[in-house]
Amino acid sequence: MAKSKPKFTRIAQLKSAENFMSYLSSIQADLPFKEQLSETFESSMGESYKLKSGAIIGNRFCILPMEGWDGTSDGLPTELTRRRWHNFAISGAKLIWGCEAVAVRSDGKANPHQLLINKQNLDAFKSLYHDMVSDHEMKFGSSSDLLIGLQLTDAGRFAIPDKDKIRKPKTLYKHSILDKKFNISEDHQVLTDSEIDQLIDDYIRAAELAKEAGFQFVDIKHCHGYLGHEFLSAFKREGKYGGSLKNRMRFLKSIVDGIRATSNIAVAVRLSAFDWIPFKKNDENTGVPEQPNQEYKEAFGGCNSTGIDLTEVFEMLEYFEELGIELVCITAGSPYYVPHIQRPALFPPSDGYLPPEDPLIGVARQIQITHEIKKKFPNLAIVGSAYSYLQEWLPNVAEEVVDKGMADFIGLGRMVLSYPEMPDDILKGKELTRGKICRTFSDCTTAPRIGLISGCFPLDSYYKKKSDAATLKAYKKKHRI
Ligand SMILES: Cc1cc2nc3c(=O)[nH]c(=O)nc-3n(C[C@H](O)[C@H](O)[C@H](O)COP(=O)(O)O)c2cc1C
Numbered sequence: 001m002a003k004s005k006p007k008f009t010r011i012a013q014l015k016s017a018e019n020f021m022s023y024l025s026s027i028q029a030d031l032p033f034k035e036q037l038s039e040t041f042e043s044s045m046g047e048s049y050k051l052k053s054g055a056i057i058g059n060r061f062c063i064l065p066m067e068g069w070d071g072t073s074d075g076l077p078t079e080l081t082r083r084r085w086h087n088f089a090i091s092g093a094k095l096i097w098g099c100e101a102v103a104v105r106s107d108g109k110a111n112p113h114q115l116l117i118n119k120q121n122l123d124a125f126k127s128l129y130h131d132m133v134s135d136h137e138m139k140f141g142s143s144s145d146l147l148i149g150l151q152l153t154d155a156g157r158f159a160i161p162d163k164d165k166i167r168k169p170k171t172l173y174k175h176s177i178l179d180k181k182f183n184i185s186e187d188h189q190v191l192t193d194s195e196i197d198q199l200i201d202d203y204i205r206a207a208e209l210a211k212e213a214g215f216q217f218v219d220i221k222h223c224h225g226y227l228g229h230e231f232l233s234a235f236k237r238e239g240k241y242g243g244s245l246k247n248r249m250r251f252l253k254s255i256v257d258g259i260r261a262t263s264n265i266a267v268a269v270r271l272s273a274f275d276w277i278p279f280k281k282n283d284e285n286t287g288v289p290e291q292p293n294q295e296y297k298e299a300f301g302g303c304n305s306t307g308i309d310l311t312e313v314f315e316m317l318e319y320f321e322e323l324g325i326e327l328v329c330i331t332a333g334s335p336y337y338v339p340h341i342q343r344p345a346l347f348p349p350s351d352g353y354l355p356p357e358d359p360l361i362g363v364a365r366q367i368q369i370t371h372e373i374k375k376k377f378p379n380l381a382i383v384g385s386a387y388s389y390l391q392e393w394l395p396n397v398a399e400e401v402v403d404k405g406m407a408d409f410i411g412l413g414r415m416v417l418s419y420p421e422m423p424d425d426i427l428k429g430k431e432l433t434r435g436k437i438c439r440t441f442s443d444c445t446t447a448p449r450i451g452l453i454s455g456c457f458p459l460d461s462y463y464k465k466k467s468d469a470a471t472l473k474a475y476k477k478k479h480r481i
């Protein structure tokens with residue numbers, strides 16, 4: 001990718017709330033904004049939230065799941081994994097969603113170093129959970145209002161499970177664009193119904209192990225183009241897992257039924273609530289739809305190429321209430337084919353493209369869609385995502401969103417890689433440490449795309465010193481990223 005200067009104003013240049021607000025109106029970004037933050041300890045961000053089970057979540061910050069590409073090849077955590085989980089535990093957030101995607105079986109790993117939950121690895125998950133709780137207690141005195149879940153996944157068409165780093169996709173239907181984009185051969189066989197039945201049993205077993213390890217809920221991941229998400233767009237698949245929404249949700253329902261009959265751990269879902277046609281880069285390296293004028297019918301929550309239609313999302317969420325799913329984390333699209341709608345950034349990752357819109361528009365889109373959902377489902381506990389690009393202005397948007405009931409929790413992803421204590425600093429009314437604010441350089445995505453560990457190489461001194469930092473720098477220089 002030829003190096004190009006970002007086309008959009010950098011957030012750090014918007015020095016005052018007035019500047020920021022007038023910039024928002026100049027680009028027509030519909031973002032809630034609280035000009036004057038509340039006094040310390042009076043902010044809605046510090047209010048607790050009570051789930052129907054009676055469990056209390058002590059404030060409105062949620063740490064979003066983020067893979068680190070740093071487990072062992074057996075799917076066990078390493079020092080790097082433990083450091084990241086420790087950082088999440090001492091962030092000040094009381095809802096920990098994840099902490100990262102954990103595969104329920106080996107052939108479903110998104111990368112050869114993804115964590116894997118199975119009987120052999122159970123003790124390691126027990127110690128990850130217990131370390132988090134004790135690290136949190138050490139800093140904050142109590143963990144009675146801390147809720148920690150585990151995100152369960154199968155990477156589906158994006159599986160790269162083995163040391164050979166070859167993609168070994170598991171797909172549910174022949175996709176009109178993604179099969180070609182990701183070199184899936186024409187004779188590739190989609191998963192059979194009985195293979196899916198087995199996978200459901202793996203999820204149920206994994207949930208039992210998560211409960212035994214101590215986790216308070218499991219997320220049956222339905223986002224970002226991975227297998228759970230692909231079910232939702234399996235419109236043209238035949239048989240019991242495709243076609244009608246009821247059939248496309250059968251995978252989730254069967255897992256929930258199985259969990260209810262076994263461990264009965266609480267079930268949450270992270271959902272890509274809208275999706276778009278895959279993007280590619282044009283001659284100027286800017287993102288454009290792969291086939292702009294094509295009718296596109298493979299986007300759950302989408303319509304045509306870049307439209308949004310929440311009709312089925314609402315139907316699905318209605319069903320969540322029946323299934324007893326209360327915690328829902330809203331996200332969008334996929335980092336593999338529409339990264340700009342999923343994790344808005346000024347600087348693209350190596351496999352991405354220059355943003356086709358101001359990243360603030362992407363942030364606003366996720367916030368507004370999450371609001372639409374919250375309005376319709378006041379009884380669901382809704383977590384929003386994609387706040388990191390707000391940088392200095394994150395506290396002002398977050399507090400306004402929670403004040404107005406547009407979401408119940410503010411999810412933080414990249415920001416807590418570079419600045420883990422940001423939630424605690426905001427809650428305590430401390431001035432933000434500017435040098436730690438994530439500037440969306442995307443190195444935490446580029447590094448794993450080229451087989452390195454993920455982490456905040458530009459801002460976290462721990463990663464800056466690693467040999468992978470030099471390899472990443474050389475790669476970016478060579479490829480002019
Ligand atoms: C390095 C990295 C790894 C991620 N891994 C996961 C994951 O394992 N599961 C998941 O649901 N989302 C994952 N995400 C997406 C984030 O949870 C989040 O949705 C996204 O970064 C947007 O939020 P942000 O603007 O606060 O970063 C990952 C993001 C990054 C940057």
Ligand code: SF4
Pocket residue numbers: 414415417418437438439440441442443444445455456457458459
């Ligand atoms: S590498 Fe650091 S600064 Fe860049 S996007 Fe990731 S967390 Fe943010």
